[in-house]
Amino acid sequence: MNILEVHHLHxxxxxxxxxxxxxLSIPKGSIFGLLGPNGAGKTTLIRIINQIIDRDSGEIFFNNEKLQSKHIPFIGYLPEERGLYKKMQVWDQLIYFARLKGMPLQEAKTKVNYWLDKLEIQSWREKKIEDLSKGMAQKIQFIATVIHEPELLILDEPFSGFDPVNAELIKNEILELRKKGITIVLSTHRMESxxxxxxxxxxxxxxxxxxxxxxxxxxRKFRKKIYKVILEPYGDLEVPKEWKSITADNQMIFEVPLQExxxxxxxxxxxxxxxxxxxxxxxxxMEEIFIQQIKSHSYE
Known part of the structure; x- marks a missing residue:
């Protein structure tokens, strides 16, 4: 079943x-990668899904219903341009965003405490956003986005500003959210992600x-049916011209076309x-496929 279907959007x-x-169709419970170079149209698509801007034509369905304002509470959005109130303390900020999502006050407090403990940042609760590093502020923005556990979570460049340790932490949190049944749209230029x-x-x-x-x-669609072979030859070996080969110690490494x-x-x-x-x-x-596809579809 698809949580979101986009039909002929313009x-x-x-x-x-x-x-x-x-x-396009986004299967429920999946992590869906939205790719494209800068200016491709990804942010416009995301903003239409979030009902920040309207489409000119086409249809969007959320859980088999035409997308409407009533669906907004079921969608979480982490924009690439982060939006926190710099003068507010971390605790107040997160309570404010949780309440905006419709959470009762006591539940909001419980959830904020849960996430501050989970990310080991309880010591930040009285800090103002302006006193946090970019990476620290990113964590607060991430919590504000996921705190109400929406059915659909849209993350635009969620790893931006993180060092490798914190990027790994956020990656693991994304996987945990998927385990809970949350569908995640991941818009990023990081092909390894x-x-x-x-x-x-x-x-x-x-x-x-x-x-x-x-x-x-x-x-698999873009594979070229070439195999990497690591070999210790029994004797002298004449390598065909079409094989890319490297010799290291007693080993030879080939790229051999499968042909027929x-x-x-x-x-x-x-x-x-x-x-x-x-x-x-x-x-x-995916990086190789991305580069190849962008080049082949670029206008002359």
Missing amino acids: KAYENHIALQDVS IELLCDHIAMIHQSKLILSGGLLEVK KSPNVLLNEMIAIGEVQGFSEIIPT
């Missing part, structure tokens, strides 16, 4: 087309959807010429 600003006939976290992806470029599907399905063979046939051929230490298909990374 949005233009004066002479600029921001979204052009964009359709997409590889680690996402089940499904969609790529927007120059206002159009150019790629979508399950992460593994997309990666099956992987088993290729493996048997390798076994015949040496001791096979490694044999694996080279699957393109």
